[in-house]
Amino acid sequence: xxxxxxxxxxxxxxxxxxxxxxxxxxxxxxxxxxxxxxxxxxxxxxxxxxxxxxxxxxxxxxxxxxxxxxxxxxxxxxxxxxxxxxxxxxxxxxxxxxxxxxxxxxxxxxxxxxx
Amino acid sequence: xxxxxxxxxxxxxxxxxxxxxxxxxxxxxxxxxxxxxxxxxxxxxxxxxxxxxxxxxxxxxxxxxxxxxxxxxxxxxxxxxxxxxxxxxxxxxxxxxxxxxxxxxxxxxxxxxx
Numbered sequence: 001x002x003x004x005x006x007x008x009x010x011x012x013x014x015x016x017x018x019x020x021x022x023x024x025x026x027x028x029x030x031x032x033x034x035x036x037x038x039x040x041x042x043x044x045x046x047x048x049x050x051x052x053x054x055x056x057x058x059x060x061x062x063x064x065x066x067x068x069x070x071x072x073x074x075x076x077x078x079x080x081x082x083x084x085x086x087x088x089x090x091x092x093x094x095x096x097x098x099x100x101x102x103x104x105x106x107x108x109x110x111x112x113x114x115x
Numbered sequence: 116x117x118x119x120x121x122x123x124x125x126x127x128x129x130x131x132x133x134x135x136x137x138x139x140x141x142x143x144x145x146x147x148x149x150x151x152x153x154x155x156x157x158x159x160x161x162x163x164x165x166x167x168x169x170x171x172x173x174x175x176x177x178x179x180x181x182x183x184x185x186x187x188x189x190x191x192x193x194x195x196x197x198x199x200x201x202x203x204x205x206x207x208x209x210x211x212x213x214x215x216x217x218x219x220x221x222x223x224x225x226x227x228x229x
Binding site: 039043045093 | 158220
């Protein structure tokens, strides 16, 4: 089974609107972390936001927030007030404590912000 | 100061050649990784070293050989390059412990085999 599933290969959003990028995960480890990375066309991988499995509050970082629904095993990224510079690939990833030596990445979602 | 630096950034080479990609991190992390990103952007782990010890060795052709002279360096040597090796190779580092640190990635090396 896939550890991380991103079902949206491509998404479009109007500038200044909010957009949600979906991510579901599969783990039996009670302790894990969920991460989102952005990869713009220049190619580098940029860390955006982190959510721990025991965190009570949803993580927020500026315009990024993570909608964490533990029972559903989902960790959707919400980008508010989209900007043209948000156009990029977005990867969801998970790290488990018991197998902490690697990340599991999703297949990514390509986001295009339309002016 | 670059936290994880990879060189070279671009590498164009002919089939059959041998090439190396170097990676260095100055974060004091104890674990380093090599990932391959294919043309569909899928990230696949290749190797991981913890304090110079190989801890992850995924199903990768043995033409690929990692070398970690110390915990701050992880190099990737590729023998007899093939067209299918064309990809972006990312180095990353993290601290392996009972915690959930994220990765810090290098900027990637775009390898093109012609």
